[in-house]
Amino acid sequence: MGSYNTISNFQRLLSFTKQLTSHVNQGSHDKALTLFHHMQASLALPLDAHVFSLVLKSCSAVRRPQLGAAVHAHVTKSSFVSNPFVACALVDMYGKCVSLWAARHLFDEIPHRNVVVWNAMISVCTRNGDIAEALRLFEAMDVEPDVSTYNTIITGTSGMDDGLFRAVEVYRKMYERGWKPDLITLLALLRACVGVAAFRFIKEIHGYDVRNGIDSHSQLSSGLVEAYGRCGCLKNAHSVFRGLKEKDVVAWSSLVSVYAVHGEARAAFDVFREMESAKVEPDEITFLAVLKACSHAEGLADEALSYFDCMRNYGVQPNSDHYSCLVDVLSRAGRLCEAYEVIRKMPVRVTARAWGALLSGCRTHGNLELAEIAGKALSELEPDNPSHYLLLSTIYVSLGRHDEAQRMRREMRQKGVKAPVGSSWMVQE
8 A cells, every 4th residue: 555655646746747847838937836835745755856946947937035945945955956957946046036145155065066057157147247257157167168158158248348359259269169159159249249340240140140050040130130230231231131031020120220220211111111011010129210210310200200109009008218219309300399298298207318318409409498407307317427417518508608507517526427538449350
C-alpha cells in the first residue's frame, strides 16, 4: 500500500510540474504560484530543483520578494543552491525584486558557477544600469562566455555615450573566439550604430544578415530601415523595406519615421496612405512618426490636427508624446493659443517637452505672456535644466526687457544651475 501511494504521489508530482511549466511559459504567474502552494500542501514527496526554478521565475515576474526569500530557504534546505538553473533564478529574482547588492551577495556565495549563472548576474547589472560592473564581471569570468554573455554585454554597452566602440570591441572578441552573432547580437549592434549614424558598420551588419539568412526576421529588417534612414541613406532604407516579404506595422512605422526625421513630410504621408491601403493598421508608434513629420516640416499644422483626430478611428489613445508633438507643430506655426489650449486640456500628464515646445514657439513668434507661463511650468518640472532659463532670458532680451533677463540669470545662479559646455563629435568612416 505504501509503495502504491508513493507511485501515486510521484505521478501527481509529474502532472503538477507539467501544469506549473505551462503556467510559467504562458506568463500566468499568479496561477503558477497558487499551484505551487497547492503542491506544497498536498504532496508527500519533496519538490525537485526544476519546480523551485520555475517558482522563482514567477516570483521575479510578479515582484514577490518575500515568497522568493521563502523559496530560497527551501532551496538551501534541499541543497539545490548549487543547481545552475536554481542559482540563476535566485540571482534574477533578487536582482529584480530586491537589489543589485542582494543579487551580487548571493552570486558570490554560489559554490559552482557555470556560464548560465554568470550570465544571470551580468544581466542583472545591465538591467540596473551598472554597465561598469557588468564589464568587470565579464572580464573576471572563470568560465568560457557564450553567445548570451556577449549579447548581454553588447546590449548594455550600446546605450552608453561611446556605445558603438565598446559594442564593436566586444563583437570582434566574440567573433574571434568562434561565436556566431545571432539576431539579438545584430539588433544590439544596430542600436549602437543608430546613435552615431555609423554607415559603414550598418552595411557590415546588413551584409552579415543577408549571408546568414537572418534577414527574413522583420524586427531586424525594420531596424535596418531605421538605421539607414538615420544615416540619411533613404535609398538604402527604402530598398530594405521593399525587399521585405511581409511588411508588418513595425516595418511600415520605421519607413514613416525615416522620412519624418529628414523632413520629407509628404513622402511620410504617402507611406502612411500606402500602409492603410495594404490593410495594416497603424499603431501609436506610426502616428507619433507622422506627427513628427509634421513637426519637422513647416506649415503642416492642419495636417497634424487631422492625423491626431485620425488616431481615434483606429482606437489609438494619444499619449504624452503625441500631445507634445501636436503642441510643437502648432507652436512652430505660430498658433500659440491653440497650442496652449491643447496643453490645458491634455487628459494625460503634461511633460516638459510640451511646455518646452510652447516656450520655443513663443521665442520665435514673440509671445511674452505665454512664454512666462511656459517658463514657470518648466522651472517647476525641471528646476535644474538650464536651457529653459536661457530660452526665457533670450526672449526677454529680444523684446528689450533686459532687467527681466538679468533676473533670470540671477535666479539660475541662486539655484546653482549652470549652462552646459558645448561639444560635438563624429564617426570617421
